[in-house]
Amino acid sequence: MKKASTAKESKRQRKPGVSTLLGSYLLRHAQTLIYSLGQLLRTPFSLLMTTAVIGIALALPTGLQVVLKNAELLSGKIDSAAQISLFLKKGASEAQAKQLAERLEAMPEISKVHFINKQAALKEFKQNAGFAEAMQALKENPLPHVIVIQPSISHTGETTMQKLLGRLQNMLHVDVAQLDEEWIKRLYTIMDFIKRGVWLLGSMLGLAVLLVVGNTIRLAIQNRRDEIVIVKLIGGTDAFIRRPFLYTGFWYGLFGALIAFILISIALLLLNDPIERLAQLYYSDVLLSSLDFQTTLALFGSGIVLGLAGSWLAVSRHLRDIEPK
């Protein structure tokens, strides 16, 4: 029966070419896409409710991602501010200290050298610290000469930093070489922690989006039960019946991502002033005050994928149950 009718079919359609077949295939998909959008727009309130839930769920991890990216940009600046302080031995003279400073300046691992004379330090100390009298009582200057060094290598090369520190420690006249990096390490640990937290939160909220879309599509399937039965009766394949529901999931994901985008943009707009101040504070002009392309792409991509996946789950679970009787 099938063979005979397909032969008849092709005669009736006057042998359509591959391109027209492909064209009508794409046209049908486009029609279904628009049709499912039209169906959604018929109940704008419930569309808004569902997409708002999806939007908020997507906005949270995306917003945190933006915060994280800014923190990373900032920490890059802070990182280059890592310093090593060299406290010289008591006996070292000013001339010796200056000589050492010059030698250090010539080293390629070191970008900046700042010499703090112990007399000058004491003077400053007396003026600023407010316990000038206590200082007056001391016969001798208790402060050593100090050389503050800015390494040119970045923090990430931890072993090279340790090596440099070791070398400086063993240099003539050097008493103690101290790296001011504990707090940077702590910052990195915290950021790593937050990063994992964002992933965890993102996965959980992604699952929530999946379930929201799945449940909404499940209700849509139940509402259109009669229609599904009729379409099955007149020879609609599962793929044909599935298609509008998948596209509905697609729209939910897309609109949800759009709402998330708008929410984050508004939040960033409100935070614009503090972000700018922060940027100035750290001489950074690279802070994000709007969503960057990569994050936007990830937001819309995950929205659409979650929408499609949620509707796919619902459709594959519930469509089989509906059979004409």
Next chain:
Amino acid sequence: MIHFSNASKRYESGQDALKNISFEIQQGEMAFVTGHSGAGKSTLLKLIALLERPSRGQVIVNGQNLARIKRRQIPYFRRNIGIIFQDHQLLFDRTVFDNVALPLIIAGHAHGDIGRRVRAALDKVGLLKKEKHYPITLSGGEQQRVGIARAVVHRPPLLLADEPTGNLDPALSWDIMQIFQEFAQVGVTVLVASHDLDLISRLKQRQLILKSGQLFEDNEAMATV
């Protein structure tokens, strides 16, 4: 076209709806399935449309043994059958045109082709002027005719109708039977389940009379070929 050999249907409830049915219907033939309520008329049509499968025996439709058709293939099989129901099963949120176009859209026909065929089918049942109406605004008889137009729009070789005139007045019922006869005359096999014995007797077609699930009488002599 349709060949039952010793087909039986027992529902999961244990109800024997059909017992050992054998008959054959040729292509282009029109036949009625009659019998009391619960005799198994609907069940017989359901076996042909693969809405149910026989518990025993064979059903062959247009050379295809239905037992060999897998679930995945059922949609393609059904595209060769036009099914008409007593409660017409129309989509009430779509126009008459869109309802009738559905089988063509499902089968993936080209756009221009669809318009032409839908209008031809609506013309056949005398509803060309109502293509933009919604089914809810039509009378029962008009809705039934939309159902018929949808069943024939893709020109299936087999037409099944379960109580198509169930709640129509005699004049309308007669008109609809005339439409079925016209299809049979152009080679479509038509099988109608009905208990409107008065109407059937006037049409002088073959009758398969069921009684408690058994083929009580196969009145081929009634047919005027």
